Amino acid sequence: MAANQSAPDATRRSERSRRAIYDAALALVAEVGYPKTTIEGIASRAGVGKQTIYRWWASKADVLLEAFLDMAEQAAHAAGHVPHALPDTGDLAADLKYVLRATVDELRDPAFEAPSRALAAEGVVDEELGRRFVASLLEPQLQLYVDRLRSAQDTGEVRPDVDPRIALELFVSPLAQRWLQYTGPITYDYTDTLVDYALYGLTPRPPSPTPTPTPTDAGPASPARP
Amino acid sequence: MAANQSAPDATRRSERSRRAIYDAALALVAEVGYPKTTIEGIASRAGVGKQTIYRWWASKADVLLEAFLDMAEQAAHAAGHVPHALPDTGDLAADLKYVLRATVDELRDPAFEAPSRALAAEGVVDEELGRRFVASLLEPQLQLYVDRLRSAQDTGEVRPDVDPRIALELFVSPLAQRWLQYTGPITYDYTDTLVDYALYGLTPRPPSPTPTPTPTDAGPASPARP
Amino acid sequence: MAANQSAPDATRRSERSRRAIYDAALALVAEVGYPKTTIEGIASRAGVGKQTIYRWWASKADVLLEAFLDMAEQAAHAAGHVPHALPDTGDLAADLKYVLRATVDELRDPAFEAPSRALAAEGVVDEELGRRFVASLLEPQLQLYVDRLRSAQDTGEVRPDVDPRIALELFVSPLAQRWLQYTGPITYDYTDTLVDYALYGLTPRPPSPTPTPTPTDAGPASPARP
Amino acid sequence: MAANQSAPDATRRSERSRRAIYDAALALVAEVGYPKTTIEGIASRAGVGKQTIYRWWASKADVLLEAFLDMAEQAAHAAGHVPHALPDTGDLAADLKYVLRATVDELRDPAFEAPSRALAAEGVVDEELGRRFVASLLEPQLQLYVDRLRSAQDTGEVRPDVDPRIALELFVSPLAQRWLQYTGPITYDYTDTLVDYALYGLTPRPPSPTPTPTPTDAGPASPARP
DNA sequence: TGATAAACGAGACGGTACGTCGTGTCTTTGT
DNA sequence: ACAAAGACACGACGTACCGTCTCGTTTATCA
Numbered sequence: 006m007a008a009n010q011s012a013p014d015a016t017r018r019s020e021r022s023r024r025a026i027y028d029a030a031l032a033l034v035a036e037v038g039y040p041k042t043t044i045e046g047i048a049s050r051a052g053v054g055k056q057t058i059y060r061w062w063a064s065k066a067d068v069l070l071e072a073f074l075d076m077a078e079q080a081a082h083a084a085g086h087v088p089h090a091l092p093d094t095g096d097l098a099a100d101l102k103y104v105l106r107a108t109v110d111e112l113r114d115p116a117f118e119a120p121s122r123a124l125a126a127e128g129v130v131d132e133e134l135g136r137r138f139v140a141s142l143l144e145p146q147l148q149l150y151v152d153r154l155r156s157a158q159d160t161g162e163v164r165p166d167v168d169p170r171i172a173l174e175l176f177v178s179p180l181a182q183r184w185l186q187y188t189g190p191i192t193y194d195y196t197d198t199l200v201d202y203a204l205y206g207l208t209p210r211p212p213s214p215t216p217t218p219t220p221t222d223a224g225p226a227s228p229a230r231p
Numbered sequence: 232m233a234a235n236q237s238a239p240d241a242t243r244r245s246e247r248s249r250r251a252i253y254d255a256a257l258a259l260v261a262e263v264g265y266p267k268t269t270i271e272g273i274a275s276r277a278g279v280g281k282q283t284i285y286r287w288w289a290s291k292a293d294v295l296l297e298a299f300l301d302m303a304e305q306a307a308h309a310a311g312h313v314p315h316a317l318p319d320t321g322d323l324a325a326d327l328k329y330v331l332r333a334t335v336d337e338l339r340d341p342a343f344e345a346p347s348r349a350l351a352a353e354g355v356v357d358e359e360l361g362r363r364f365v366a367s368l369l370e371p372q373l374q375l376y377v378d379r380l381r382s383a384q385d386t387g388e389v390r391p392d393v394d395p396r397i398a399l400e401l402f403v404s405p406l407a408q409r410w411l412q413y414t415g416p417i418t419y420d421y422t423d424t425l426v427d428y429a430l431y432g433l434t435p436r437p438p439s440p441t442p443t444p445t446p447t448d449a450g451p452a453s454p455a456r457p
Numbered sequence: 458m459a460a461n462q463s464a465p466d467a468t469r470r471s472e473r474s475r476r477a478i479y480d481a482a483l484a485l486v487a488e489v490g491y492p493k494t495t496i497e498g499i500a501s502r503a504g505v506g507k508q509t510i511y512r513w514w515a516s517k518a519d520v521l522l523e524a525f526l527d528m529a530e531q532a533a534h535a536a537g538h539v540p541h542a543l544p545d546t547g548d549l550a551a552d553l554k555y556v557l558r559a560t561v562d563e564l565r566d567p568a569f570e571a572p573s574r575a576l577a578a579e580g581v582v583d584e585e586l587g588r589r590f591v592a593s594l595l596e597p598q599l600q601l602y603v604d605r606l607r608s609a610q611d612t613g614e615v616r617p618d619v620d621p622r623i624a625l626e627l628f629v630s631p632l633a634q635r636w637l638q639y640t641g642p643i644t645y646d647y648t649d650t651l652v653d654y655a656l657y658g659l660t661p662r663p664p665s666p667t668p669t670p671t672p673t674d675a676g677p678a679s680p681a682r683p
Numbered sequence: 684m685a686a687n688q689s690a691p692d693a694t695r696r697s698e699r700s701r702r703a704i705y706d707a708a709l710a711l712v713a714e715v716g717y718p719k720t721t722i723e724g725i726a727s728r729a730g731v732g733k734q735t736i737y738r739w740w741a742s743k744a745d746v747l748l749e750a751f752l753d754m755a756e757q758a759a760h761a762a763g764h765v766p767h768a769l770p771d772t773g774d775l776a777a778d779l780k781y782v783l784r785a786t787v788d789e790l791r792d793p794a795f796e797a798p799s800r801a802l803a804a805e806g807v808v809d810e811e812l813g814r815r816f817v818a819s820l821l822e823p824q825l826q827l828y829v830d831r832l833r834s835a836q837d838t839g840e841v842r843p844d845v846d847p848r849i850a851l852e853l854f855v856s857p858l859a860q861r862w863l864q865y866t867g868p869i870t871y872d873y874t875d876t877l878v879d880y881a882l883y884g885l886t887p888r889p890p891s892p893t894p895t896p897t898p899t900d901a902g903p904a905s906p907a908r909p
Numbered sequence: 910t911g912a913t914a915a916a917c918g919a920g921a922c923g924g925t926a927c928g929t930c931g932t933g934t935c936t937t938t939g940t
Numbered sequence: 941a942c943a944a945a946g947a948c949a950c951g952a953c954g955t956a957c958c959g960t961c962t963c964g965t966t967t968a969t970c971a
Binding site: 724 | 952962
Binding site for chain 4: 490491492574575577578579580581582584587588590591595596599606613614615616619620622623624626627629630631633634635637638639640641647650651654655656657658659660661662663
């Protein structure tokens with residue numbers, strides 16, 4: 006638990022330097038890519054001594070992770086605080102499709118892409134970083150799906166014996182894998198389809214009073230989504 | 232794939248060196264991890280000049296990808312040729328669970344883990360490599376699922392309007408993401424559950440003449456699985 | 458004397474290659490300097506395999522030495538055969554001054570300078586090469602001075618107890634050193650002065666019936682030079 | 684002399700490293716010769732990073748020149764400061780012979796020979812280095828001869844119209860050339876002879892009241908030299 | 910309010926690896 | 941069998957960063 010070296014005094018820490026380092030790190034990753042982003046490069050661009058980086062962070066990935074976290078926090082502040090929940094219109098399929106479409110947009114945002122790919126990649130190979138990445142960034146997002154699915158279980162839209170934490174992976178993981186590994190194109194149609202497949206399964210349903218519509222753009226009877 | 236500068240003459244290429252490089256690369260990645268695996272290290276361990284590596288490969292990742300491919304090929308030869316199809320017992324759920332359990336085993340094999348994580352990570356950040364990784368290693372595997380699902384569509388086990396290439400992601404991608412990003416534990420129970428959720432969906436089914444079993448460890452009336 | 462490896466058969470040797478190698482070597486040394494002249498460069502420029510060079514020569518310096526020798530031979534053939542003797546007009550001082558002025562011209566010829574500097578430098582550090590350089594190129598030239606001085610001893614212009622091989626160094630070596638080491642400018646005046654100093658010495662001469670003229674050009678009655 | 688790129692800060696320079704580099708460079712040149720002395724070798728032997736060499740010196744020759752200069756300086760300090768003048772006993776010939784014999788000894792000292800040959804050779808081919816070599820090492824030595832000859836002019840031992848800077852080359856350059864180019868053996872007899880020839884010239888002297896002795900081992904009537 | 914201790918910018922340092930170039934050997938493929 | 945071609949093991953090149961380590965120079969509490 007104790008300090009490992011000489012325990013820098015966090016109260017004396019220069020806020021200006023911290024910000025400059027975040028900015029430089031994100032900018033460099035976006036400009037030249039993660040592997041060509043160097044500690045020296047960040048330091049020089051931030052107008053900061055190398056030691057100032059080594060004093061407060063353990064690795065390049067560490068800097069970037071915090072920078073990314075900080076960026077997310079800033080964005081949240083800017084957008085009038087972070088969303089604490091997914092939309093809940095009562096129509097689970099529609100809500101999920103809506104959110105996943107937003108995610109598609111986000112995944113395609115270049116400002117977002119470079120650093121988050123870099124972090125994800127590093128996390129694949131560095132388990133410790135990977136777990137921190139997940140714990141601080143990914144899991145909180147996934148928790149929102151868990152909440153929404155729980156709510157759907159309350160209304161009977163989802164079977165009560167389903168584990169929401171696993172269930173959400175049916176539509177979230179395929180999107181994630183396509184993004185991470187370039188295993189397929191990322192489109193609205195695709196995510197819509199994922200939701201349909203996940204909710205209603207792949208096997209045929211026995212004839213029932215109210216048949217549920219299946220693919221992309223819903224059936225004529227469904228109400229318009231906002 | 233070959234020529235980078237002035238097109239070395241592939242007919243004169245030393246087979247001995249190529250093999251030694253593959254072996255050294257895989258061994259080093261397994262022993263010290265990908266980032267600490269260096270071209271110089273591979274060369275020296277393989278008893279080969281650095282230039283011989285630079286002559287035939289464009290990057291460390293490139294060497295590893297080919298080494299990995301070669302390893303897979305070797306393994307196939309050893310095991311009396313590569314499996315061209317998934318098992319097809321007529322019971323789709325059972326077949327998928329069986330195959331996914333085998334995949335779980337494979338993902339946990341340390342000899343396999345280090346190099347494939349390294350490649351996957353590199354592929355996240357280097358699109359070109361990523362696509363090659365997918366095309367040469369991943370997609371052929373996924374195609375087997377496509378075939379099996381098509382067969383299931385023929386027998387009526389799967390709805391005919393389902394796109395098998397997307398459908399397979401419902402159970403494959405969650406497993407992939409857990410492995411890549413450490414988003415959760417990887418167990419037989421987990422993959423079994425994925426198959427069940429994917430096949431039968433998350434929503435309740437109307438009462439029907441032949442009710443299909445739903446969750447992880449079967450209902451009370453269901454017979455024990457093998 | 459004995460073969461060192463597998464004794465290449467000199468009778469089968471390709472004259473075309475030899476010439477091409479000489480030309481390429483001299484051209485490269487002139488163009489890029491000796492250190493940047495490489496065996497590979499010579500081979501490729503001569504349109505010749507590397508082995509052809511290694512088969513017949515022991516080192517880069519060796520190639521250049523032979524190339525230089527060959528060039529000298531060619532030049533001699535071109536100029537209606539080599540001069541076998543220095544001029545002998547009966548006036549030793551005048552003859553020496555004349556020859557040294559010609560040497561000054563030669564030392565300044567850029568075509569001559571690069572390769573001969575390269576050889577000289579290599580010879581400073583590689584005794585074996587140095588001795589061969591001297592024996593095949595320098596000493597034959599110096600021998601002409603020896604002959605001329607011997608002739609002067611016969612006519613009484615030079616004291617009979619003087620060793621001509623040493624005597625010649627009095628005016629040749631200073632020029633050589635200035636050229637080799639940049640210890641001073643190389644001009645006609647300079648070499649003329651060297652001859653005068655060497656012939657008549659540095660100490661004052663006692664008044665004598667036939668006073669010999671002392672400095673650069675001029676007898677006693679000659680007007681001041683500008 | 685210093686800055687090559689972005690001007691390293693000389694005040695922060697490590698004295699320990701500088702000394703270690705000089706020592707390693709001189710030792711290696713003495714042991715394996717100049718061409719086999721490498722920057723990497725110097726660095727590793729000095730226990731220094733390569734960059735520390737590249738930071739402060741432009742080339743291998745540069746390192747060696749400074750190392751040599753430093754060695755000379757050290758030697759001077761050790762020997763109770765550098766000699767500012769040649770001996771002046773009033774007998775010019777004796778003084779010159781004495782000094783040249785000392786030079787012969789020095790030229791044969793192996794500790795001195797390797798690095799100074801290396802530098803001389805490099806200077807033949809690299810004019811800039813050559814001129815620095817001359818300016819910092821050779822010319823100061825030659826200046827001592829100039830001074831001694833001037834003094835001899837004052838006493839009438841040397842003709843007043845003689846240019847001392849040129850005159851000294853009559854006995855210094857022959858020795859230099861024999862050493863540099865292996866054009867002949869280097870002995871006390873040889874240098875003694877050079878002095879005699881240079882001072883009294885090659886031509887016969889008219890009979891005079893006080894005949895000056897001429898060659899190496901004097902004539903029968905001449906008194907023994909000390 | 911001035912002393913003092915830290916964090917800071919700067920950057921030199923011992924290292925490791927990079928990717929390139931040249932060496933000298935060896936092998937393959939025409940003549 | 942020599943020659944052109946060029947792959948190979950080797951080793952040095954000069955560069956880029958690494959992470960550590962001084963250096964003064966701010967900065968910012970405490971005496």
